[in-house]
Amino acid sequence: MGLGAQMMEADPPEHTRLRRLASVAFTPRRTTELAPRIEQIAHDLIDALPPAGETDLVEAFNAPLPGTVIAELLGIPEEHHLDFRRWSARALQVASPEHRPALAGLHGLLADLVADKRRRPQDDLLSALVAVRDEEDGRLAEEELVGTAMMLVVAGHESTVNLLGNAVLALLQHPDQLRLLRDRPELVPGAVEEFLRYDTSVERSTSRYAAEDIELGGVPIPRGSMVVVALGAAGRDAPQAEDGDPAVLDVTRPGARHLAFGHGIHYCLGAPLARLETTIALRTLLARVPELELAAPADSLQWIGSGIIRGVLSLPVRYRVG
Numbered sequence: 001m002g003l004g005a006q007m008m009e010a011d012p013p014e015h016t017r018l019r020r021l022a023s024v025a026f027t028p029r030r031t032t033e034l035a036p037r038i039e040q041i042a043h044d045l046i047d048a049l050p051p052a053g054e055t056d057l058v059e060a061f062n063a064p065l066p067g068t069v070i071a072e073l074l075g076i077p078e079e080h081h082l083d084f085r086r087w088s089a090r091a092l093q094v095a096s097p098e099h100r101p102a103l104a105g106l107h108g109l110l111a112d113l114v115a116d117k118r119r120r121p122q123d124d125l126l127s128a129l130v131a132v133r134d135e136e137d138g139r140l141a142e143e144e145l146v147g148t149a150m151m152l153v154v155a156g157h158e159s160t161v162n163l164l165g166n167a168v169l170a171l172l173q174h175p176d177q178l179r180l181l182r183d184r185p186e187l188v189p190g191a192v193e194e195f196l197r198y199d200t201s202v203e204r205s206t207s208r209y210a211a212e213d214i215e216l217g218g219v220p221i222p223r224g225s226m227v228v229v230a231l232g233a234a235g236r237d238a239p240q241a242e243d244g245d246p247a248v249l250d251v252t253r254p255g256a257r258h259l260a261f262g263h264g265i266h267y268c269l270g271a272p273l274a275r276l277e278t279t280i281a282l283r284t285l286l287a288r289v290p291e292l293e294l295a296a297p298a299d300s301l302q303w304i305g306s307g308i309i310r311g312v313l314s315l316p317v318r319y320r321v322g
């Protein structure tokens with residue numbers, strides 16, 4: 001029996017229902033259709049930079065790119081984008097005093113929008129969710145809709161911002177790998193898998209509980225105890241012989257293996273979108289910004305202290321747009 005089958009899910013059945021409903025509206029087709037718009041957003045952000053200088057790449061590029069994508073996907077009007085990005089950035093920082101106000105702000109914004117989309121449906125994900133009919137209960141209750149939208153935002157925003165940040169930071173610390181990707185942009189999709197393995201942004205899973213007594217790696221886990229999977233560490237596990245040294249960043253590594261999107265029934269719903277966004281963001285950044293280097297010592301960078309999300313709070317770089 002696999003580990004998944006021996007673990008009970010921590011979340012109530014309600015969550016499974018919301019997931020099912022979200023996946024109806026959040027289809028792979030919707031994701032693929034987003035590619036040209038994501039490219040446009042990436043180019044616009046680079047166009048907005050002064051031609052050369054120093055900037056915080058998190059603020060200027062890594063955060064606004066996925067933030068704008070998810071905001072547009074949900075159908076959040078542009079005048080709310082700044083608030084939306086600020087709140088979703090804080091929503092996972094559980095230690096921050098802004099955590100609760102940010103969740104409340106996000107909830108209020110999404111609740112207003114859901115009501116609005118009910119009155120005037122548009123061609124966006126929130127309107128699609130409003131239109132989804134649950135075969136048991138008919139239309140979704142307002143609170144379920146807002147909960148589903150919150151789940152997408154909280155799960156999907158900071159994870160992507162910080163995968164991108166960790167990837168750029170890794171490249172800046174490995175100039176040979178950076179050069180390789182600049183010379184061979186066709187390697188970028190495979191490199192994204194390597195970044196998910198080498199330094200992913202979601203460090204650990206949500207809680208699971210052992211459904212029976214088990215032993216893992218010589219550690220007895222009694223039935224009912226809470227188990228959290230160190231997803232980031234799994235990418236650095238003792239390798240199969242063919243995988244090579246897990247401590248080495250190798251953007252040409254074939255089929256980098258990782259648990260970055262989880263496993264089993266909670267497998268990341270947004271994995272195709274996260275891959276697409278990160279691939280387009282890196283390709284555009286490398287193509288448009290021929291000079292890019294860290295503007296501060298790597299060991300002076302401040303890391304997010306949420307325990308869930310791994311990434312730097314800011315990424316000071318010196319750059320020149322080509």
Ligand code: HEM
Pocket residue numbers: 019070151152153155156157159160163200201202204205206207231259260261262263265266267268269270271273274
């Ligand atoms: C690099 C970016 C991302 C990473 C590393 C990531 C990682 C993960 C992981 C590890 C889980 C499973 C957690 C667990 O089993 O305890 C998960 C679940 C989830 N992800 Fe992502 N994610 C990313 C981007 C996204 C995006 C862009 C979206 C949607 C817009 C999204 C939506 C979700 C949702 C809704 C779930 C919950 C699924 C469930 O509980 O059934 N994620 N993600």
